[in-house]
Structures are given as C-alpha cells and as structure tokens.
Amino acid sequence: MTDLLKTSGHLLEISFVLYLIATLFFGGGIRESRSRKPGDGPNKWSIIAISLTLLGFASQLGYFITRWIAGGHAPVSNMFEFTTFFGMMLVGAFIIIYFIYKVNVLGIFSLTLAMLMIAYASMFPSEVSPLIPSLKSHWLYIHVTTVGIGQSILVLSFVAGVMYLLKAVDTRAKDKRAFWLEAIMYSLVLAVGFIVITTAFSTSGYEAQFKWVNKEDQVRVAEYQLPALVGPHEGELLTEERMEPLISMPAIIDAQKLNTTIWSFFTGTILYGLIRILFRRRISTIVQPLMKRVNLDLVDEIGYRSVLIGFPVFTLGGLIFAMIWAQIAWTRFWGWDPKEVWALITFLFYAAFLHLRLSRGWHGEKSAWLAVVGFAIIMFNLVAVNLILFGLHSYAAN
Numbered sequence: 580m581t582d583l584l585k586t587s588g589h590l591l592e593i594s595f596v597l598y599l600i601a602t603l604f605f606g607g608g609i610r611e612s613r614s615r616k617p618g619d620g621p622n623k624w625s626i627i628a629i630s631l632t633l634l635g636f637a638s639q640l641g642y643f644i645t646r647w648i649a650g651g652h653a654p655v656s657n658m659f660e661f662t663t664f665f666g667m668m669l670v671g672a673f674i675i676i677y678f679i680y681k682v683n684v685l686g687i688f689s690l691t692l693a694m695l696m697i698a699y700a701s702m703f704p705s706e707v708s709p710l711i712p713s714l715k716s717h718w719l720y721i722h723v724t725t726v727g728i729g730q731s732i733l734v735l736s737f738v739a740g741v742m743y744l745l746k747a748v749d750t751r752a753k754d755k756r757a758f759w760l761e762a763i764m765y766s767l768v769l770a771v772g773f774i775v776i777t778t779a780f781s782t783s784g785y786e787a788q789f790k791w792v793n794k795e796d797q798v799r800v801a802e803y804q805l806p807a808l809v810g811p812h813e814g815e816l817l818t819e820e821r822m823e824p825l826i827s828m829p830a831i832i833d834a835q836k837l838n839t840t841i842w843s844f845f846t847g848t849i850l851y852g853l854i855r856i857l858f859r860r861r862i863s864t865i866v867q868p869l870m871k872r873v874n875l876d877l878v879d880e881i882g883y884r885s886v887l888i889g890f891p892v893f894t895l896g897g898l899i900f901a902m903i904w905a906q907i908a909w910t911r912f913w914g915w916d917p918k919e920v921w922a923l924i925t926f927l928f929y930a931a932f933l934h935l936r937l938s939r940g941w942h943g944e945k946s947a948w949l950a951v952v953g954f955a956i957i958m959f960n961l962v963a964v965n966l967i968l969f970g971l972h973s974y975a976a977n
Contacts, residue, residue, distance in 0.1 A: 808838055
C-alpha cells in the first residue's frame with residue numbers, strides 16, 4: 580500500500596510538471612499563430628502542447644486510480660483528494676473543448692487554474708484515512724464526483740469569460756469595468772500568495788498547538804502551521820516560543836483556517852504590489868496581448884456551452900444526489916447546512932445565468948461578467964465554506 584501511495588504521489592507530481600510545460604508550449608503556439616493564415620491548422624507548438632496535456636491528464640488519472648486502489652475508496656473524501664480531482668476534471672473538460680475549438684489561450688488559463696488547484700491541494704494532509712461512518716456509501720462516488728465534474732465544466736465558463744473581458748475591456752481606462760477586471764487578476768494572485776506563504780512556513784517546520792473549546796463545549800487541540808493572528812475559541816497556547824494570537828474567534832468559526840486565509844491575503848497583496856511596481860502596469864494590461872487573435876463570438880460560445888453542460892451535471896450531483904444521500908446518512912433531505920445552502924445558491928445563480936442569456940439576451944460581456952461571479956461562488960463554496968464555517972460537511976477540511 581505504501582509503495583502504491585508513493586507511486587500515486589509521483590504520478591501527481593509528473594502531471595503538474597507536464598501541465599506547466601504544456602502551458603509554455605501553448606504560449607509559443609500563440610506567438611507562432613500570429614504569422615499564420617486562417618485555416619492552416621494547428622502549429623507544431625500547439626500539437627506538442629496538447630500532447631503534453633494529454634500525457635499530464637493520463638498521469639493524473641493514474642494518480643487517481645492508484646490512490647483509489649491503495650485507499651480502498653474513491654479519493655474524493657477530503658480537501659486534498661477532492662481538489663486534485665477537481666483540477667483533473669478541469670483539464671479533462673478543457674481537452675474536450677480544445678479539440679472542438681482549437682483555442683490556445685484557453686489552454687494557458689485552464690492549465691494554470693489546474694496547477695493552482697494541485698498546488699492548493701498539496702497544502703492539505705495527503706495521507707489516506709479511513710472513511711467516517713457517514714461516508715461509507717456508494718453515494719460518496721456518485722455525489723462527490725458528479726459535483727466535481729459539474730463544477731469543473733462551469734469553471735471553464737469563467738476561463739472563457741476572463742478571456743472575453745481581457746479582449747473587450749480597455750484595461751488602461753479608469754472605469755468600473757477595468758477596475759473589476761483587475762480585481763479578478765488580484766484574486767488570482769491571492770491564490771498564489773496562499774501557496775507561497777504556506778509552502779514557506781511548511782518548509783521551515785513551523786507548528787503551534789492550541790487547546791480550545793468547540794461549540795459543543797468539548798476540548799480540542801488545534802495545530803497551526805502559520806503564526807496565529809487569530810486564535811481558536813478560548814484557546815490556550817501549548818507550544819513554547821510561539822506567537823500568541825491577536826484575537827480569539829467564536830466557536831462557530833474555524834480559526835485555524837481563517838488564520839491561513841488572512842496570511843494568504845496579506846502575502847498575495849504584497850506579491851501583487853511587487854508585480855505592479857516591477858512592470859508599472861496593471862496585471863490585466865500585462866496579460867492582454869495574449870488575446871490579440873481571440874475571436875469574441877467563439878469565446879462567448881465556449882462560455883455559454885460550458886454552463887449549458889455543467890449546470891445540469893452540477894444540479895444532478897449537488898442537489899438531487901446530495902439530498903438522496905442526506906436522507907440515507909442523516910435521515911433528512913435538507914438541513915440548511917452551510918454546504919447545502921451554498922450548493923443551492925450555486926444552482927440558483929446558474930439558473931438565473933441561463934434565464935438572462937436565453938430570455939433577456941445577456942450575451943457577450945454581460946455573460947462574461949456573470950461567469951466571473953459564478954466562479955467566485957464556486958470558490959467561496961470550495962474554500963470559505965469548507966475551511967472557515969463549521970457544519971456537517973466539515974470533514975472536507977481535513
């Protein structure tokens with residue numbers, strides 16, 4: 580089992596490296612495409628890029644299968660496993676879209692997001708743990724994997740939306756459109772900030788333990804991998820020569836994960852500031868030249884079709900399958916758990932997205948902005964709901 584888990588980990592690392600190299604080749608494909616005529620077909624850079632992407636996807640699929648065999652259950656039961664699965668499905672969805680539309684820039688953004696997902700997942704414990712009783716069901720495979728597939732397809736609409744906005748919006752202007760587009764770039768840098776700060780302190784071996792009291796008045800021990808800016812409810816520092824928290828959080832909030840979020844915000848903001856100082860331009864302006872040959876109508880179609888396919892898949896997994904499993908595990912279909920509430924919000928938002936597009940004619944830029952908002956909802960569900968708010972789905976933070 581140990582050797583199989585090591586093999587699984589190596590396959591995931593190989594997929595990350597292949598995605599990184601493929602991203603660079605997609606960038607080279609964009610440069611060469613500028614000197615080619617329409618109808619010439621994929622250039623050599625693009626062929627190499629998609630070949631590397633396919634190899635990376637095969638390697639990550641190998642990681643998924645070998646981990647499943649080693650653990651004895653589908654590897655989607657905690658944050659590490661679900662996030663890597665999410666990233667794998669995002670790449671799978673991109674591959675299908677690429678063979679239909681042949682858009683190189685889509686590869687740059689999609690693979691970058693997938694790599695961020697893998698890097699984000701690596702910050703969580705990767706050990707295979709026995710399933711808790713409520714997860715010992717075939718509905719684990721059905722519900723969670725369907726949600727991951729649906730959300731990954733919906734995320735492609737965000738990628739297409741950002742591409743549309745980078746092409747359509749004047750990034751040098753001082754208006755609301757340019758401001759909010761730059762805010763998207765800033766948010767992506769915050770994700771990089773999370774990876775940077777957690778990796779730095781993990782490498783240094785930093786750890787601080789707190790004894791605290793949860794909302795059931797039970798005494799627990801929390802392990803911090805970053806200096807405590809916010810501490811747990813009625814927390815007592817157990818580790819010597821470690822920082823005392825500046826403020827204590829109520830029991831309903833996971834102070835440990837909130838602390839990580841705050842550190843990520845500070846680190847990402849500093850990183851964003853350094854980029855702005857170095858290039859003396861907005862990040863959206865730096866990236867915009869990649870969009871020179873992007874066809875707005877084509878990108879708009881990709882975004883729409885991603886929602887058209889992803890929405891029913893997510894609805895099936897996130898609501899219908901979820902309620903069936905909830906009835907089996909907790910003897911009720913619905914309980915207003917934070918995760919359930921945000922699944923409903925996600926469903927209602929994308930239902931409104933399709934209504935506004937089909938009935939109100941919200942195409943193009945309006946549709947792109949809606950895709951961005953939808954991605955923010957999905958990420959809030961993945962990060963904030965799992966890591967900060969306690970509920971019956973809190974096992975996902977482990």
